[in-house]
Amino acid sequence: MKLSVLERLVLTNQVLPEKGDFLTMSTVDAARQVLSLSEKEAETVAIRKVGDKLEWDQEAVSEAEIELSAPAIVLIKQSLSTLETKKELNAHTAQLYKRFVMSNEGD
Numbered sequence: 001m002k003l004s005v006l007e008r009l010v011l012t013n014q015v016l017p018e019k020g021d022f023l024t025m026s027t028v029d030a031a032r033q034v035l036s037l038s039e040k041e042a043e044t045v046a047i048r049k050v051g052d053k054l055e056w057d058q059e060a061v062s063e064a065e066i067e068l069s070a071p072a073i074v075l076i077k078q079s080l081s082t083l084e085t086k087k088e089l090n091a092h093t094a095q096l097y098k099r100f101v102m103s104n105e106g107d
Contacts, residue, residue, distance in 0.1 A: 002063040005045055005056060008035045010092045015079045024075065031072035077101050 003011070012035050016028045037047065041064065045056040068076070080097045083089050089097055 001066060001068065003035070003066045004063050005037065005041075005047075005058070006092065007096060008037065008064075008066070009054065010096060011035055011076060014090075014093055015076055015083070015096060017075070017079055027069070027071045027075050031068060031075070034066055034068060034072070073100070 012032055016031055017024060019025075020028065037045070045058075045060040047054060047056040049055075076096075077100050080089075080093060080101050083093055084097055084101070
C-alpha cells in the first residue's frame with residue numbers, strides 16, 4: 001500500500017503499541033522496520049529534527065509503496081480502534097482510522 005512520510009511517522013510513533021506480549025512486540029519491530037524511512041528517503045525529503053518535532057520537504061516525495069504484513073495490519077487496526085473507542089484519535093490518526101478500519105485497507 002502507498003503511505004506518505006507523515007502516515008508512516010504517525011503509524012510508527014502514535015499508533016503502534018509501546019508495550020505488549022512477545023508476539024505483539026515482534027510484530028511491532030517488523031512493522032517499524034518496514035515503515036522506517038531509508039537513508040535515501042530521509043535525504044530526499046530533507047528530514048530534520050526541529051526542537052521536539054520532525055520537519056521535512058513535503059513536496060519532495062508524496063508516497064512510497066510499503067508492504068506491511070497481515071499481522072501488522074491487524075495490529076494497526078486494533079490500535080486505531082482502541083484509540084477511537086477511547087476517543088483519543090487526533091487529526092492524523094483519524095485519517096488513518098478511516099483508511100485502515102473503515103475502508104478495510106490491507107484485507
